[in-house]
Amino acid sequence: MTDITAESRSIGRNPVAPGAGRTVASAVPQSLVRRLARGITATGGAEPAVTRAPLTGEVLAELPQSTTEDVKVAFELARRAQQAWAALPVRRRAAVLLRFHDLLLKRQDEVLDLIQAETGKARLHAFTEVLATTMAARHYGRAAVGYLRDRRRGGAVPVLTKAVEARRPKGVIGQISPWNYPLELSVGDALPAFAAGNAVVNKPDTQTALTALWARELLIEAGLPADLWQIVVGEGPVVGPAVVEHADYVAFTGSTATGREVAQRAAGRLVGASLELGGKNAMLVLADADLEKAAEGAVRACFDSAGQLCIAVERLFVHRSVADAFLARFAERTRALRLGGGLAYGADMGSLVSARQLETVSRHVEEAVKAGATVLAGGQARPELGPLFYEPTILDGVTPEMAVCAEETFGPVVSVYRFDTEEEAVERANATSYGLNSSLWTKDTRRGRAIAARLRTGTVNVNEGYAAAYGSVASPMGGMGESGLGRRHGAEGILRYTEGQTIATQRLLPIAPSLGLSDEKFAAVFTTSLRALKALRIK
Known part of the structure; x- marks a missing residue:
């Protein structure tokens, strides 16, 4: 230029x-890279990917790349682990998030080095990722029980019908996260999915995969079952579609152009997706x-x-x-x-x-x-x-x-x-x-x-x-127009990872002609009842 x-x-x-006196090589030694790389679901069938430190241009890591078959295996492992995880009480799942919160604050210097090495950002800006991630962990660690509890709803017939709205986990979430905020947009988005009873297969950007792998280790230390969070690494056009192909729901953060492709693939499978775009x-x-x-x-x-x-x-x-x-x-x-x-x-x-x-x-x-x-x-x-x-x-x-x-x-x-x-x-x-x-x-x-x-x-x-x-x-938090679909944070940020289920119990009488009522009389009784319910302002 x-x-x-x-x-x-x-x-x-x-x-x-x-x-600062410290080099990228000393802060991120190859022994650490090799240890973290063991968390990638990959069989070695693809050439390793080489990443470089933006600050200096030096080689940072050689990471095994996942194949489409590896992605399939990752979903199989995650799906088996998810069944036992979903059976746990919400409070036990949420407790893992609170322990992760404390560990992250205690060990933040480790991940700050990784974020800087992989993204090139200033340390204060790397810290904002720690800040955002711990805030999400605390919020969902405390609020998940309330978000996910069963809720009594008005039944079809007052007194005779009892209706309850329950929230059930989607299953295995396919998550595709970008390079710019590798901690907050990988584990930060996964935390409410775990609290809701899901497993996650995450494809981080290869450039910043070490940060996501470090976060996975820390969550396992906090009590998350190891197979519940699978990480696959590889080229977006290869691994990305494979993640969408097997997911029960897709959480994507990235460009608007790629988001359109993700939305089309998810729609073709009739699975939901949240997209935070440009x-x-x-x-x-x-x-x-x-x-x-x-x-x-x-x-x-x-x-x-x-x-x-x-x-x-x-x-x-x-x-x-x-x-x-x-x-x-x-x-x-x-x-x-x-x-x-x-x-x-x-x-x-x-x-x-x-x-x-x-x-x-x-x-x-x-x-x-x-x-x-x-x-x-x-x-x-x-x-x-x-x-x-x-x-x-x-x-x-x-x-x-x-x-x-x-x-x-x-x-x-x-x-x-x-x-x-x-x-x-x-x-x-x-x-x-x-x-x-x-x-x-x-x-x-x-x-x-x-x-x-x-x-x-x-x-x-x-x-x-x-x-x-x-x-x-x-x-x-989320976008309108070409900035995306769905929201992270708050109730929507966790409920997107769930299916709403209504359980209705009918008592005493069926919703049908009974007690000798003719069809005509049944219709007349219900017509009168509907008018009365409206007059009484019953929802």
């Missing part, structure tokens, strides 16, 4: 965080916003994990009256972010995860600048830091024909747009096929909630970028 403009080079480069998330800065707090929030919302998270902000709408003042604050903070790849706290942003991500980020920025956009901060790769580093970047003057305007960049790039009225801001924020997350900033929180109700996204954050809604684990 070439430098974009002399103007962008004159902006100044982001500072470099001090090194986003082109917007942040609105209203005229009355606290600009200091909004600028700080924008930095987090746009550049956490180098922008490689589906709920990150990529479009920034600012009221024209405060645009210059806000952008001065935002650009200053963005230019001050410290880049680094040390395996310790200290860097504000790490690297991208792959050459593919770097190419997309570089192309979006370069094409936009050539078409007239202005770089307010960043805009350059930083190969002297590592092969995949790219500066946090702010683009002004982006127009609709530029790819960065509508396509998901999934990197540390945000485009700025000015607006004059709230109606305009809402309309432009909603002018996308995606609908995952949005953010708005105002001192009038009542007004903020009213505007939030008009934004077509699954989560909306007032005076925060994304963490407030995502961290509210008792509430649902």
Whole structure:
């Protein structure tokens, strides 16, 4: 890639965080890699997959790849283990999640090293995965009993019919998880499935399989039967369809394009699926916003994990009256972010995860600048830091024909747009096929909630970028439009892994002509009864 403009080079480069002294090789020794790799369901029939550390480019692991036959075996093992697991009381299953919660907090440094080594993200951003995962473990560990308990429902005939709604596990969940949040989007999504009585066959992205394998070891230590969580590794077009082919339900997180294929395959088998897909998330800065707090929030919302998270902000709408003042604050903070790849706290942003991500980020920025956009901060790769580093970047003057305007960049790039009225801001924020997350900033929180109700996204954050809604684990999280189907977190996050079953017990009289009633008399009696039930406001 070439430098974009002399103007962008004159902006100044982001500072470099001090090194941590430890190398990827020392933090993730091959003895650990070999031990974790034994958790993969694979017979050795396929060539090993080689992964590299994004921070340095060095070889990180050689992992056995699963074949389609291995996937079949994984489901067979999981299905046998699931029957005994489902027979346990919910409290005993949930207790495993609570023990896992404590173990994860105690041993977090181990997995922080793995997450950094596999993704290249800064350690603080790796810690947010620990935070999110433990919150999910605590929530479902405490709330699963309530979510899954039998519920008395109104029967067909009051007094004579007793109806109970029960929840039964789906069976074996086929889970396909991405590389960007390898702990939270693998084990975090599996925890409610286990609490609900299911087994899981997980296909993590090969690049970040070590993190998922480590989490599996920790869950087994917490009391999960070993066969209940199977992990298969391999190329997505080969292993992914095999997982969908055998699953009783599919939980997928990834791109919208792949999500469509998963949905079609699941629909062909008449099994359910939840899909968390892409986003082109917007942040609105209203005229009355606290600009200091909004600028700080924008930095987090746009550049956490180098922008490689589906709920990150990529479009920034600012009221024209405060645009210059806000952008001065935002650009200053963005230019001050410290880049680094040390395996310790200290860097504000790490690297991208792959050459593919770097190419997309570089192309979006370069094409936009050539078409007239202005770089307010960043805009350059930083190969002297590592092969995949790219500066946090702010683009002004982006127009609709530029790819960065509508396509998901999934990197540390945000485009700025000015607006004059709230109606305009809402309309432009909603002018996308995606609908995952949005953010708005105002001192009038009542007004903020009213505007939030008009934004077509699954989560909306007032005076925060994304963490407030995502961290509210008792509430649902997911997307509208091309951002997906279904929800994680809250009641929906666990009930999606269950089948609703109604058990109705009829007493004394059947729902049919009896006691000498003719068909005509039976119809007349029920007609009178139905009118009475409505008059009495009985549901």
